Amino acid sequence: MASEGDRRGDLEIAPRRSRILDVTGSGNDGRRGLVIALISTVIFLLLVGFAISRAPGWQEVRRAFFDWGYFKESFPEIARAFMLNVKIFMIAEVFILVFALLLAVLRSLPGPVFFPLRAFAVVYTDFFRGVPTILVITLLGFGAPALQLQGIPTSTTFWGIVALVLVYSAYVSEVYRAGIESVHPSQEMAARSLGLSRGQTLRRVILPQAVRRVIPPLLNDFIGLQKDTALVGTLGAVEAFQQAQIDANATFNYTALLAAAVLFVAITIPLARFTDWLILRDRRRREASGTLA
Amino acid sequence: MNEALRVERLHKSFGRIEVLRGVDLVVAEHQVICLIGASGSGKSTLLRCINVLERIDSGRILVEGRDVTARGVDVNEIRRQIGIVFQAFNLFPHMSVLRNITLAPRDVLDLSRSEAEERAVALLERFGLGDKRDEYPDRLSGGQQQRVAIVRALAMQPRLMLLDEVTSALDPELVAEVLEVIRELATGAMTMVIATHEMAFARDIASRVCFLDDGMILEEGPPEQIFTEPREARTQRFLQRIIAAGRL
Numbered sequence: 161m162a163s164e165g166d167r168r169g170d171l172e173i174a175p176r177r178s179r180i181l182d183v184t185g186s187g188n189d190g191r192r193g194l195v196i197a198l199i200s201t202v203i204f205l206l207l208v209g210f211a212i213s214r215a216p217g218w219q220e221v222r223r224a225f226f227d228w229g230y231f232k233e234s235f236p237e238i239a240r241a242f243m244l245n246v247k248i249f250m251i252a253e254v255f256i257l258v259f260a261l262l263l264a265v266l267r268s269l270p271g272p273v274f275f276p277l278r279a280f281a282v283v284y285t286d287f288f289r290g291v292p293t294i295l296v297i298t299l300l301g302f303g304a305p306a307l308q309l310q311g312i313p314t315s316t317t318f319w320g321i322v323a324l325v326l327v328y329s330a331y332v333s334e335v336y337r338a339g340i341e342s343v344h345p346s347q348e349m350a351a352r353s354l355g356l357s358r359g360q361t362l363r364r365v366i367l368p369q370a371v372r373r374v375i376p377p378l379l380n381d382f383i384g385l386q387k388d389t390a391l392v393g394t395l396g397a398v399e400a401f402q403q404a405q406i407d408a409n410a411t412f413n414y415t416a417l418l419a420a421a422v423l424f425v426a427i428t429i430p431l432a433r434f435t436d437w438l439i440l441r442d443r444r445r446r447e448a449s450g451t452l453a
Numbered sequence: 454m455n456e457a458l459r460v461e462r463l464h465k466s467f468g469r470i471e472v473l474r475g476v477d478l479v480v481a482e483h484q485v486i487c488l489i490g491a492s493g494s495g496k497s498t499l500l501r502c503i504n505v506l507e508r509i510d511s512g513r514i515l516v517e518g519r520d521v522t523a524r525g526v527d528v529n530e531i532r533r534q535i536g537i538v539f540q541a542f543n544l545f546p547h548m549s550v551l552r553n554i555t556l557a558p559r560d561v562l563d564l565s566r567s568e569a570e571e572r573a574v575a576l577l578e579r580f581g582l583g584d585k586r587d588e589y590p591d592r593l594s595g596g597q598q599q600r601v602a603i604v605r606a607l608a609m610q611p612r613l614m615l616l617d618e619v620t621s622a623l624d625p626e627l628v629a630e631v632l633e634v635i636r637e638l639a640t641g642a643m644t645m646v647i648a649t650h651e652m653a654f655a656r657d658i659a660s661r662v663c664f665l666d667d668g669m670i671l672e673e674g675p676p677e678q679i680f681t682e683p684r685e686a687r688t689q690r691f692l693q694r695i696i697a698a699g700r701l
Binding site: 262346347349350351352353354355356357360364365368372 | 504506529530532533536537539541543544545546547556557561587605610642
């Protein structure tokens with residue numbers, strides 16, 4: 161009947177080390193592994209560099225994309241514009257976390273009475289996952305202000321954020337839902353048997369476990385969101401990518417775009433490593449608790 | 454003697470499989486009823502129906518004279534008065550032992566934090582778990598987890614306890630400590646319905662033993678009678694199999 165696995169939930173992962181973070185490979189001899197990894201990385205980079213620099217158009221590309229002078233010149237202004245990306249990201253993130261959770265909860269409501277709400281959640285996620293983000297941003301950003309309704313903001317940044325919230329909530333609600341469904345039904349039964357209402361059970365027992373399990377995939381979606389803030393620039397808001405294009409058009413040199421790329425990567429890479437670390441920590445915890453009888 | 458529980462002509466199907474086919478059962482206050490029978494005979498389902506965790510198809514279940522299956526009954530209020538303990542413990546893994554126990558008293562009974570914790574600590578100490586209050590469930594042995602689960606149910610001060618094969622998921626050396634807890638409850642005059650495969654324990658503790666077969670109570674009586682001179686051929690066969698397996 162109910163086994164160990166049943167009790168511990170469904171997200172059991174086989175004992176395994178992270179392939180990326182564990183540079184040393186499988187050997188016990190850590191230092192030797194590290195040296196080999198270093199040498200092979202250097203050789204690899206040299207080979208790639210050699211191949212690219214031998215390309216017929218390399219000189220041309222280097223002048224147009226890798227000009228240190230232009231980089232230094234354009235960087236401060238793009239960095240200032242990048243603050244708008246960060247702002248959009250932060251505001252959108254808060255609303256996405258809340259709205260997506262609401263959608264996920266709607267979708268997990270049982271019984272025929274709640275069919276309309278469940279159906280709404282399904283249609284919503286299907287629609288917004290199916291439509292390209294840039295299309296939603298363009299439609300809302302140009303369409304909503306054009307209504308000229310009293311009390312409705314006309315700021316393109318505002319509508320850009322709304323569009324991102326609508327699209328990303330669809331993705332994130334699916335992540336939440338996977339988390340909710342990964343909590344074993346026996347947990348709900350145990351809570352209800354103690355007299356907790358359905359709402360109390362959700363709030364105290366189901367959601368805390370579900371959210372904990374989906375933090376890594378949530379962060380993954382937020383890395384995507386941080387990149388997609390650049391799409392708001394298509395509405396005319398001067399964020400990093402837009403600013404870089406303005407600079408590039410003014411100087412006929414594309415190095416500014418590289419500066420924008422550096423800024424995005426500077427935020428998304430730490431986020432990605434943090435996600436990896438969380439997954440690894442989670443796995444270690446599971447293994448630790450698995451060895452205890 | 455007051456009647457704690459009455460089950461009348463209870464039917465329950467899952468899809469096309471009829472699991473309970475007309476169960477009748479009367480439990481007086483302070484009685485300990487042991488349900489025995491093969492896996493799939495409907496023991497767990499019967500307990501879950503009594504706690505309104507399963508919707509029944511027909512029949513009636515009265516808890517202290519109150520029909521818990523009637524329309525419009527507040528199921529949360531019913532469950533407050535009936536404790537149930539499961540085979541797989543089902544502790545909340547993200548909460549400490551103390552929080553597992555105080556959750557329902559605080560959220561459902563609206564006890565203050567200090568009141569709920571006082572009650573929880575007293576119960577933990579009574580069952581030899583005083584030093585585990587701040588541990589998380591996955592740091593405990595199966596026997597300790599099951600004892601915590603029993604304490605969690607007791608913290609609601611139930612009028613009736615349902616135990617669903619609470620030792621079946623335990624390693625053999627951990628069974629005794631859990632049975633000891635149940636024995637202590639029986640001494641304290643707790644009304645209990647216990648589904649179990651521990652026949653020696655059932656013989657020892659039960660006021661009455663009910664043999665469930667194919668969704669019906671085929672035979673019931675005092676333990677001496679059921680275990681030594683069962684009337685029904687099916688009961689005899691079941692007990693012979695148990696004896697052959699060395700469980701009695």
